[in-house]
Amino acid sequence: MKPVAIVGAGALSAYGLGWKGMGKKVVAGALLAAPLAESGRSHPGIISAEVGALPEARSPAEKRARGLMSRSALLAALAGRSVMEEAGWAGHAGDLGYFLGVGASCGDFAVIEAIVRASVEPDPGGQPVFSTPRFGERGLRACNPLFAFQLMNNFTLCHSAIQEGTTGPNAAFFSRGTGTVMALGEAVCALAEGTCTRALAGGADSAVYPMTLSEIMRQGWLQRGLIPAEGAGILALSADETGALGFVHDWAIQSCRGRSRALAMTALLARLGPHVAAADLVVLVPWGPPCHEELLLGHERLRRSGARVVDLSASLGHALAAAPALGWIAALDMVAHEGAEHALIISAGLDGDLGAVVMGRRGSA
Amino acid sequence: MSQAVITGVGVVSPFGVGAPCFWDALAQGRSAIRPISSFDARTLPSRMAGEVPVVDADAAWLREQAAALMTAAKSDAGTAALLGRIEQAAPSWQELGMLRDRKVAFAILAALEAWQDARLGPADTHAWLCLALGLERALLDDFLPLMTGGPAPDGRIDWSREPDAGLPATRFRAPVDVASTQVADILGLTGPVVVHTSACAAGALAVMHAASLIERGTADIVVCGASDSMLNPMGMGGMCRLGAPSPRNEPDACRPFDRRRDGLVMGEGAAVFVVEHEDRALGRGVTPLARIAGWGSTQDGYKATAPRPDGAPARKAMQAALARGRLLPGHVGYINAHGTGTLLNDPVEARAIRDAFGHAADHLPVSSIKGAVGHLMAASGAMELAACLMAFDRDLLPGTAHHHDRDPECPIHVIGPTPLAARVDAVLSNSFGFGGQNASVILQRWESRA
Numbered sequence: 001m002k003p004v005a006i007v008g009a010g011a012l013s014a015y016g017l018g019w020k021g022m023g024k025k026v027v028a029g030a031l032l033a034a035p036l037a038e039s040g041r042s043h044p045g046i047i048s049a050e051v052g053a054l055p056e057a058r059s060p061a062e063k064r065a066r067g068l069m070s071r072s073a074l075l076a077a078l079a080g081r082s083v084m085e086e087a088g089w090a091g092h093a094g095d096l097g098y099f100l101g102v103g104a105s106c107g108d109f110a111v112i113e114a115i116v117r118a119s120v121e122p123d124p125g126g127q128p129v130f131s132t133p134r135f136g137e138r139g140l141r142a143c144n145p146l147f148a149f150q151l152m153n154n155f156t157l158c159h160s161a162i163q164e165g166t167t168g169p170n171a172a173f174f175s176r177g178t179g180t181v182m183a184l185g186e187a188v189c190a191l192a193e194g195t196c197t198r199a200l201a202g203g204a205d206s207a208v209y210p211m212t213l214s215e216i217m218r219q220g221w222l223q224r225g226l227i228p229a230e231g232a233g234i235l236a237l238s239a240d241e242t243g244a245l246g247f248v249h250d251w252a253i254q255s256c257r258g259r260s261r262a263l264a265m266t267a268l269l270a271r272l273g274p275h276v277a278a279a280d281l282v283v284l285v286p287w288g289p290p291c292h293e294e295l296l297l298g299h300e301r302l303r304r305s306g307a308r309v310v311d312l313s314a315s316l317g318h319a320l321a322a323a324p325a326l327g328w329i330a331a332l333d334m335v336a337h338e339g340a341e342h343a344l345i346i347s348a349g350l351d352g353d354l355g356a357v358v359m360g361r362r363g364s365a
Numbered sequence: 366m367s368q369a370v371i372t373g374v375g376v377v378s379p380f381g382v383g384a385p386c387f388w389d390a391l392a393q394g395r396s397a398i399r400p401i402s403s404f405d406a407r408t409l410p411s412r413m414a415g416e417v418p419v420v421d422a423d424a425a426w427l428r429e430q431a432a433a434l435m436t437a438a439k440s441d442a443g444t445a446a447l448l449g450r451i452e453q454a455a456p457s458w459q460e461l462g463m464l465r466d467r468k469v470a471f472a473i474l475a476a477l478e479a480w481q482d483a484r485l486g487p488a489d490t491h492a493w494l495c496l497a498l499g500l501e502r503a504l505l506d507d508f509l510p511l512m513t514g515g516p517a518p519d520g521r522i523d524w525s526r527e528p529d530a531g532l533p534a535t536r537f538r539a540p541v542d543v544a545s546t547q548v549a550d551i552l553g554l555t556g557p558v559v560v561h562t563s564a565c566a567a568g569a570l571a572v573m574h575a576a577s578l579i580e581r582g583t584a585d586i587v588v589c590g591a592s593d594s595m596l597n598p599m600g601m602g603g604m605c606r607l608g609a610p611s612p613r614n615e616p617d618a619c620r621p622f623d624r625r626r627d628g629l630v631m632g633e634g635a636a637v638f639v640v641e642h643e644d645r646a647l648g649r650g651v652t653p654l655a656r657i658a659g660w661g662s663t664q665d666g667y668k669a670t671a672p673r674p675d676g677a678p679a680r681k682a683m684q685a686a687l688a689r690g691r692l693l694p695g696h697v698g699y700i701n702a703h704g705t706g707t708l709l710n711d712p713v714e715a716r717a718i719r720d721a722f723g724h725a726a727d728h729l730p731v732s733s734i735k736g737a738v739g740h741l742m743a744a745s746g747a748m749e750l751a752a753c754l755m756a757f758d759r760d761l762l763p764g765t766a767h768h769h770d771r772d773p774e775c776p777i778h779v780i781g782p783t784p785l786a787a788r789v790d791a792v793l794s795n796s797f798g799f800g801g802q803n804a805s806v807i808l809q810r811w812e813s814r815a
Contacts, residue, residue: 042524068669093666095681102562104541105501113522115599116508130506132598136408139505140602148603149669149799152500153541153562158669158800165666167678169685170802171570174498174541174560182559186574189581195685211537214527218534258555351542353557 003363004188005244008236010083010202011329012075013316014049014229017082022326023333023340026283026315027308033227033317042109042210046222049229049317050208051075065163070106070150071230073159075322076204079232080160083200087236088243095168097199099187100157100234101180101321102172106209107150114142156204168196175203175321177287177349178253184235184328184357185251191239202234202328205321212320221350225288229317233325235332241363245336250275250358261294261348268354272344275358281340282309285327285347287318295348307344323347328357335361367690369576370653370811372646373483373639375475375590376751379415379632379738382430382474383437384482388755394783396737396766398616398630403467403596411610413618414596415632415739422470424459428452430470434478443486447477450551462533463543466502468744471635472544472592473551479588480552483639484651492586493556495574496545496637497567499593499743501538502600508537544592548637552588562743565703566662566798567591568636569746569806573660575640585645590637591747604631609707617767619740621704621733622711622779624772629705632739636747654754658791658809659692661685665801671709672797676717679795679803683721686793686805694725697807698789699762701749703797704733705740714795715775730787732780736766746796750806753792757810760788 011019014032025032033049036042055078057063066074084090116130119139123129149155157172169190173179180203187201207216207228216222237248254268269276286292292311312327319326324347331343340361347355376383379397380390390397397415406412419426431451435444451473458464485492510530513523535543545560559574561567568591575589595601604610611618611628619630646653663682667673687694703714719726734752741748752763762785771779790810797803 042522095663098664104538109522112503112505113508116505116512119505120509120512128509128512130509132405133408135505135598135602136406136410140409140606143603143606145606145608146670148607151503151603152564152799154564154567154798154800154802155669157563158664158802161664161666162669162801167664167666167681169662170563170664171561171574171662172563172567172802174562176542178557179560182557189577210522210524214524214537215540218527253557255555255557257549257558258553351558 001250002192003247003249004191005238005241006235006246006248006332007238007243008083008087009329009332010079010234011326012051012079013231013326014051016052017055017078019329019333020337021333023330023338026312026330027310029314031315036208043213047227048208049227051230054078068146068149069159071206071209072103072106072204073156075230075232076100076156077160077163079234080164080200083234083236084164093165095196096166097168097187097190097196098157098161098166098170099183099199099201100172101175101183101203102153102156103175103205103321104212105151105153106206106212107147109210111143111147115139118142176351177324177347178351178353178355180321180324181251181253181347181355181357187237188248188251191237197239199237200234201237202325203321204232205319206230207320224290227317229319231319231322231326233322233329235328246332247360247363248357249360252356254354256352256354264354265295268356272356272358275344278342279307279344281331281334281343282307283312283327283331283343283345284309285312285323285345287348287350288313291348295346323349324355331359335359367576367580367656367658368643369579369640369657370643370646371638371655371657372641372651372653373479374654374751374754375478375482375637377417377471377475378634378748379417381418383478384751391734391752391755391763392759392761392784394764396616398618398739401596404598406601409601410605410612412614413630415630416596417471417633422467423464424455427455427470427473430474431477434474444481447551462535465504465535466539467594467633468499468592469544469547472548475590475592475635475637476548476552476588479637479639485639489586490553491556492554492588493578493584494545494549494554494558495561495571495587495589496548497561497571497591497743497747498541498544499595501541502597503538504536505599507532563802564798564800565742565745566796566802566804567743569794569796569804570662572638572747572750573804573806576657576660579640579642585642587640588637589640591744592635593741593743594633595631595742596633601631619706619736620767621706621736621765622771622775623768624770626706626711629707629735629740632741634741634744634748636744636751653811655757656809656811659686659690659807661689661805663803667801669800672713674713676713676720679714679717679797680720682803682805683793686807690807692791692807694722697791697793699756699792700729700731701753701792701794702731702733703795704735706735712774715777718777726777729778730762730780730785731777732763732765734763736768746804749794750808753794753808756789756792760786762787
């Protein structure tokens with residue numbers, strides 16, 4: 001694979017908006033998590049790594065646009081603007097490609113509550129029941145006519161695309177980890193095939209949305225050590241190496257279906273070939289501590305190579321579709337600003353599969 | 366020339382389960398649009414849909430339909446094994462609430478049919494799965510036990526009540542990827558699973574992705590396609606709130622490209638394909654159904670609420686598909702349009718077709734099956750590609766149900782309700798999604814090069 005230049009990045013995480021210095025913070029390993037704030041009233045006592053205060057809308061039009069966005073879409077839009085400005089592409093999107101890993105829908109939960117509230121009526125025994133006819137008569141009117149644009153998963157990509165005016169090849173992949181790596185892979189392939197000359201690739205998600213939190217709690221992930229987080233990470237990739245911050249040298253997805261994660265990790269590292277031995281930095285993005293232990297099998301091989309190994313989740317928790325992208329960006333910070341030469345980012349999400357991205361300071365070996 | 370070929374297809378449509386009944390219905394010019402029966406839609410503004418003919422797509426229905434599909438197909442040990450997995454798993458899926466979202470059952474059945482149609486077996490389980498899936502089904506009534514305030518709830522959700530609420534494991538919303546996980550489990554797939562979630566363009570994008578994976582040498586076989594059902598209160602209600610569906614609750618609610626069109630009609634279903642490298646397929650002794658010759662995707666980057674009026678990105682998607690397939694406009698013999706029947710979409714698409722095809726558009730037959738089956742949202746692109754296969758199998762181009770009086774703002778050659786007998790060698794299918802994602806795919810008649 002011909003290395004692809006990274007000419008910008010945008011990130012939103014518990015560290016705030018921006019990515020410079022992110023790698024150092026991850027290396028330092030201090031867990032930036034606190035009791036749920038915004039969602040605290042839904043699940044009190046849960047420790048999470050939430051994004052803090054968001055930048056104010058720059059215009060009335062942007063404020064209106066934000067009203068149509070889910071939390072994930074807003075995070076993506078902010079990261080998308082940030083990366084477009086850094087790459088010098090803002091206002092010049094043209095046929096820019098856009099490939100994003102997205103999570104489950106997360107429309108304004110207060111609206112969902114209002115819809116349900118308006119759809120309840122007593123049954124003959126006086127007990128409240130959800131009434132579909134009442135939903136049609138009253139419940140629907142409790143939401144904005146454009147509420148659907150908050151609910152649709154693809155709008156995590158599309159709101160940002162509309163904001164930036166991107167018109168090139170694109171796809172939204174549902175992601176609990178691997179889909180985000182697939183998004184990067186498709187962006188890289190689009191550049192290689194000449195379908196576009198520039199592309200954005202990343203992921204955005206919020207694990208602290210009440211329904212998502214309910215799901216991951218119910219599935220036992222929190223009990224096993226997952227710290228829910230939220231964020232967005234987007235890379236700007238270009239066929240033009242001018243101003244490159246780093247390069248994507250390779251990427252891969254490894255299914256764990258029908259095999260143990262340890263064996264899958266072995267297969268993944270074999271697939272990456274010489275990049276493994278060449279790595280001086282490894283960023284692991286496991287969903288939590290038990291998964292980190294499973295990935296350590298590869299870690300031992302990497303330790304022999306002298307690579308520094310850091311765990312993004314130990315600092316930032318796990319932001320589902322955004323997690324791999326935040327890992328790439330932490331690695332990019334180390335490559336671009338802290339002297340790392342060759343980084344390997346290995347992600348393992350709730351979907352059970354593995355993803356890997358190889359990043360280097362230089363375009364050639 | 367692209368090496369990606371389709372070797373199997375499975376369809377669950379508003380006409381029923383199975384690709385043959387889908388094609389038979391289209392060939393007869395029938396429409397499946399009727400009043401919704403799977404839930405109480407009487408107070409919704411729009412109450413018509415292309416509904417798969419089952420009220421409750423539960424475990425019993427799934428098992429019954431799977432058995433019928435397997436009986437129709439070649440009966441062997443592999444078939445028995447697949448059926449056995451469904452027999453074993455379906456009851457627990459039911460108990461866990463996984464079948465509360467209709468698209469799960471649809472996806473499983475369509476995938477089964479495609480797998481059997483392609484004559485696949487244990488040697489093929491390394492296949493990738495690229496499935497396009499729609500929005501999660503909202504299970505709003507699940508919140509009731511969590512609402513505070515007793516008989517007159519104050520409407521606040523108290524999540525601390527969840528553990529004792531007695532709700533099924535799948536609650537509040539059906540996860541997006543349940544269908545893909547179940548399809549992979551049933552077929553015994555060990556390759557990567559990719560879920561496309563690009564709204565109305567997703568199905569086409571999933572098929573394009575499969576073809577790309579084959580072309581790059583990343584995969585030699587991919588099970589791909591789409592499944593969706595928004596025929597539930599929040600799905601239909603949300604669309605009604607947007608104002609997208611026709612306000613007329615009549616069987617001809619959707620009239621693509623017609624002067625009297627006034628909106629779309631919702632539909633549901635699934636279409637799944639097996640896409641392989643041509644050499645692999647021929648080596649197995651399988652005759653491909655079609656070649657995936659070209660594809661292209663673009664974005665409007667314009668507005669959430671409307672397509673870009675000049676249709677330029679849509680045009681570019683079609684041109685990209687032609688360029689990739691190394692085809693000229695005159696090589697395409699039929700276009701299956703996105704053709705939703707909305708006031709905005711149809712003229713924009715028509716303009717894009719004219720701009721992309723130039724004078725060739727004067728006589729190029731165009732139709733939309735959405736008047737007959739509805740808008741299947743994430744599944745629409747895949748279902749429409751399945752419809753395109755009829756062109757090669759029966760030399761018959763699908764008609765446009767309920768189209769009688771072409772809108773002058775849509776200056777293209779629209780096939781009316783009666784299917785058109787024609788032999789064509791290449792067909793193009795458009796899918797233009799909410800949010801401005803555009804996808805165009807070209808299928809070519811497969812012919813042996815021997």
